[in-house]
Amino acid sequence: MSVEPEAQFTEPNTSVQRAYSRISQFVNDHIVLMLLGPALVVIAAIFVYPVVYLFRQSLYLTFPGVPVRFIGLENYAEMLETSAFWRYFRHTLVYSFGSLVLSVGSGLAVALALNHITRQRIQNAYSTVLMFAWAMPLAVVALIWRWIFTGTELGLINRILLDLGVIDQAVAWLASPNLAMLIVTVTDGWARMPFAMIVLLAGLQSIPQHMYDAAKVDGATSFQTFRAITLPFLRPYLAIVALINWMFAFRAFAVIFTMTSGGPGTRTTVFSIYIYRLGMINFNFGLASAVAVFIILITLAVAVFYVHRILGGVQG
Amino acid sequence: MSLEEEGNNRISYETRQRFWGVVESPHVVHLVLAIAVLTVVVPLFWELLTSLRTNDAVYNLGYLPQDPTLSTYYEVLIEQNYWKAVFNSLVISTSTTIAVLVLATPAGYAFSRFRFRGDNALFIGVLFSRLFPPIGLIVPYYQIMSWAGLLNSLPGIIIAQIYLWLPLMIYILRNFFMSIPSDLDESARVDGCTRFQAFRKIALPLAGPGVAACGILTFLYSWREFLFSLIVTSDLQSMPISVAVYRFVGDVSVQWASLAAACIVAVLPTILVVLFFQQYIVSGLTAGALKE
Numbered sequence: 001m002s003v004e005p006e007a008q009f010t011e012p013n014t015s016v017q018r019a020y021s022r023i024s025q026f027v028n029d030h031i032v033l034m035l036l037g038p039a040l041v042v043i044a045a046i047f048v049y050p051v052v053y054l055f056r057q058s059l060y061l062t063f064p065g066v067p068v069r070f071i072g073l074e075n076y077a078e079m080l081e082t083s084a085f086w087r088y089f090r091h092t093l094v095y096s097f098g099s100l101v102l103s104v105g106s107g108l109a110v111a112l113a114l115n116h117i118t119r120q121r122i123q124n125a126y127s128t129v130l131m132f133a134w135a136m137p138l139a140v141v142a143l144i145w146r147w148i149f150t151g152t153e154l155g156l157i158n159r160i161l162l163d164l165g166v167i168d169q170a171v172a173w174l175a176s177p178n179l180a181m182l183i184v185t186v187t188d189g190w191a192r193m194p195f196a197m198i199v200l201l202a203g204l205q206s207i208p209q210h211m212y213d214a215a216k217v218d219g220a221t222s223f224q225t226f227r228a229i230t231l232p233f234l235r236p237y238l239a240i241v242a243l244i245n246w247m248f249a250f251r252a253f254a255v256i257f258t259m260t261s262g263g264p265g266t267r268t269t270v271f272s273i274y275i276y277r278l279g280m281i282n283f284n285f286g287l288a289s290a291v292a293v294f295i296i297l298i299t300l301a302v303a304v305f306y307v308h309r310i311l312g313g314v315q316g
Numbered sequence: 317m318s319l320e321e322e323g324n325n326r327i328s329y330e331t332r333q334r335f336w337g338v339v340e341s342p343h344v345v346h347l348v349l350a351i352a353v354l355t356v357v358v359p360l361f362w363e364l365l366t367s368l369r370t371n372d373a374v375y376n377l378g379y380l381p382q383d384p385t386l387s388t389y390y391e392v393l394i395e396q397n398y399w400k401a402v403f404n405s406l407v408i409s410t411s412t413t414i415a416v417l418v419l420a421t422p423a424g425y426a427f428s429r430f431r432f433r434g435d436n437a438l439f440i441g442v443l444f445s446r447l448f449p450p451i452g453l454i455v456p457y458y459q460i461m462s463w464a465g466l467l468n469s470l471p472g473i474i475i476a477q478i479y480l481w482l483p484l485m486i487y488i489l490r491n492f493f494m495s496i497p498s499d500l501d502e503s504a505r506v507d508g509c510t511r512f513q514a515f516r517k518i519a520l521p522l523a524g525p526g527v528a529a530c531g532i533l534t535f536l537y538s539w540r541e542f543l544f545s546l547i548v549t550s551d552l553q554s555m556p557i558s559v560a561v562y563r564f565v566g567d568v569s570v571q572w573a574s575l576a577a578a579c580i581v582a583v584l585p586t587i588l589v590v591l592f593f594q595q596y597i598v599s600g601l602t603a604g605a606l607k608e
Contacts, residue, residue, distance in 0.1 A: 024510060031511040032430045039423035039486060040438065046479040047445050050456040057456065106352070113348040116340060126349045128594050133356045135586040135597075137540040137558040140579045143565070144359045147366065147572055153377065154572070156362050190355060195601060202602045221329070222336035240605055251449035254542040258562055272451040279455040280547065292452035303447040307440055 058289035075290035084266070085274075085291070092250060092270040095185050099249035102189025104242050107196025112230075114197070115204040127197065134194035138254040145187045146259045149173040177267045180260050184268050188255045192248070196241045203237030204230070236309070243306045247299055271295050360583070367576035374572045388577045398578055400552050401560035405539055405582075407470055408556055412477040412538040413531050416485050419478075421527055424489025425515050429498055439490075446483035453479075454547050461548055468554045476544035481537050485530045488604040492526025493519060529600035532593045536586060557582040 027034050061071045079085050110130065117123045133141070148156045151172035158170040174180050207230065215225045253272040256262060262269035262277070269277075271291060279288030338344065366374060368384040376382060393399045427439055457476060458467075466472035500522070501514040509517065520527075542558050549555040552563075561582055564575035590597065 024512070027512050028510045032426050032432045034512070035422035035426035035515070036438075039419040039482065042419055042478065043442070043445060043482060046475055047448070047483075050453050050460060051448070053456040053460070054452060109348055110352050113345045116342075116345045117349075124594065126353060127598075128590060129353050129356055131590050131594065131597065132360070132583075132587055135536055135540070135590045136583050137542060137561075137586070139542040139558055140561055140582050143561060143575060143579055144363045147570075147576070148359055148362060150572075154374065159377065159379070193352075195605075198598050198601050199605045202598075202606070219329075221332045222340050223332070237606070244605060247447060247449075251451045253451055257542075257546075258565070275451055276454065280458065285455050285459070288455045292449075292455065295449050296452045299447060299449045300444070303444060306447065307443050 054289050054292055057285055058293050060286050062283075062285040064283045071286070075286045076293075078287060079290045079294065087266070088269050088271055088274045091181065091268065092272075094181060095188065095252070095256070095268075095270050096246055096249040098182075098185035099188040099192060099252070100242060100246045102186060103192035103245050103249075104196050104238065106189070107193045107241065108200055108234075108238070110193070110197045111200035111204055114201055127194075127201070130197060131194045133191055136191075138191055138252075139258045141191050142184075142187055142255040142258040145183070146174065149183055151175050174260055175264050177264055180264055180268050184256050184259050187259065188249055188252055191255070192245050196245060199241045200234065200237055203234045207233045240306070240309065243302060243309075247302055247306075250299065251295060363576045363579055363583075366573055367580050369573045371571050371573040388573045389581070392574050392577045393581065396574075397552055398557070398560060398581070401555050401557040402581060404470060404554060405556040405558065408473050408477065408545075409535045409538040411470075411474050412481065413534045415474070415478050416481050416534045417527060417531055420482055420485035420489050420530065421520070421523075422515070423486045424491075425493050425519060425523075427486065427490040428493035429501065429519075442483045442486050446487060450480060450543060454543065457544065458547050466548070468549050468551055470554050472548040473545050473554070473556065476548060477538045477541060480541065480544065481534050484604060485534060488530055488533070488600055489523070489526060491603040491606075492523050492529075495526075496522045525596065525599070526603070529596040529603070532589060532596045533600040533604075536589055536597070539586060 058075055059070060059072060060068055061074070062068050114123050114127060117126070150156075150158070151170060151174060153159060153162060153170045155170070155173070157173065158167070161167045162170065171179075173183055211229045212225060215229060220228065251272055252270070253276065256268050256270060256273055257276070260268045262273040271294075275288050275291050275295070278284045278291065365379075365381055367388055368386070369376075369381045370385065370388055373381060373383075393402070427435070427442075461467050461472045461476075464472075466475070496519055500518050504514045504518045505511065539556075540558060541556070545556050545559045546562075549559065552560060555563075557578065561575060561578045564571045564578060
């Protein structure tokens with residue numbers, strides 16, 4: 001290695017200084033590696049490796065008491081042949097789309113309402129309280145709602161309805177095959193609403209005021225203004241919020257696990273609960289991995305849209 | 317516009333104007349927000365009331381506890397050692413936050429400033445690892461942690477949490493660094509700063525609010541986390557409070573008052589964080605959701 005020109009500038013006179021400038025030289029020559037390397041190594045070790053492990057395992061028969069052996073795509077064949085799989089698929093779709101509609105719909109309503117409040121302090125006070133719903137641990141949120149929807153006369157909803165005389169005897173909300181899915185979906189949507197609210201409010205605040213002023217001068221009704229100005233501006237925000245909320249509801253675990261554990265029967269069993277049951281209770285790691293790969297592929301397909309949007313914004 | 321007008325002509329312009337005037341009136345606006353706020357406040361308040369009873373007094377059907385007491389808190393936190401779970405949560409969230417910030421800040425800066433071979437591919441990889449469904453990884457994680465002897469240990473949870481939040485924080489920090497003009501780094505370079513100094517002395521201080529937002533978000537996210545902590549731990553020695561609350565749910569019955577006390581303890585820090593750092597959380601969430 002030739003003498004670095006840098007060395008002449010700094011004129012290192014002690015070995016410590018020389019070592020320091022050598023290190024600093026190395027860091028600056030490989031600046032990207034130095035900044036990015038540690039994070040990428042960590043991601044590779046704790047993310048990429050388990051993913052590879054998962055894909056490999058989905059090709060093996062791993063059942064307790066049976067020697068592990070390679071079975072190719074048989075786990076996938078078994079998965080697709082099970083009628084339960086398709087039933088859980090349907091539950092997952094109902095749950096995730098229900099949560100999406102509720103969270104984005106109510107998030108939009110609340111964001112529009114917040115945007116009408118001109119006093120910043122009041123707006124902040126409202127959104128702070130609403131954000132509690134987002135900040136609380138999902139499992140805790142679900143347990144709080146479980147207590148409220150308790151099926152005996154202890155549950156708050158039952159108490160109020162009994163006292164008002166609406167019902168004669170306590171309704172077993174979460175044990176009811178039809179109501180259980182509705183309740184867990186509403187809870188999930190409720191917990192995801194604040195996120196939609198925050199992003200959509202940011203979108204609303206990015207709309208230039210002069211657009212509204214012009215519409216007012218032209219005598220447009222509020223609804224026309226909403227359709228002609230607000231909605232077009234908000235569309236990219238709505239798209240991203242919808243994508244994110246759907247993706248996260250599609251894989252959601254904590255709410256259903258703590259409220260109903262997938263019951264009554266299997267009426268609220270979604271894919272995440274199915275994977276947990278297969279993997280952590282039945283120890284059928286191979287089949288659990290196959291279902292996991294299925295979820296991953298669906299998520300990736302949706303994620304491509306998302307990344308496309310994001311990168312489109314980066315270049316545009 | 318004209319088509320729409322024709323479609324609406326059956327109702328007079330004045331009527332429509334008046335109708336939307338009502339919809340947009342302060343009364344309706346505050347009503348919508350009040351309903352939304354009630355769905356948050358009522359459950360929390362009900363949980364608080366329940367936690368002021370004893371487990372037996374829960375079966376007493378008054379709306380208010382007859383003799384409110386903090387004894388359930390004492391029982392849960394001290395006698396049943398749930399303070400350990402709170403402590404575990406603090407250790408897990410703090411360690412995760414520090415590790416994620418140390419790794420994500422330089423990485424986000426690198427993605428925002430430098431062009432290098434494969435930069436787009438790596439960035440897309442980070443985005444995908446952020447969107448990847450963690451539920452898919454519980455089985456391999458359980459096996460790997462069990463092989464590494466990290467089941468029922470705090471490091472086992474912290475490692476999983478770093479995986480969960482690092483990619484998202486790299487992405488958010490990249491967006492924050494993108495909003496700082498790179499001219500500043502370049503003029504610092506002209507003045508004789510090395511590239512690393514330009515990062516450490518120019519960009520990093522300017523990105524302070526962004527780094528703070530990421531720290532607060534990571535802390536909240538790891539405090540809230542349930543799935544991986546559930547997979548990795550099975551006893552109170554290493555269990556965070558977000559999972560420990562579930563221990564009061566038995567196969568046959570639920571200890572509602574103890575559960576309520578534990579839930580309030582688990583919720584309190586998140587509420588305080590939102591109260592004090594709301595603006596940071598909002599800026600972090602929007603930077604994480606939107607494109608720059």
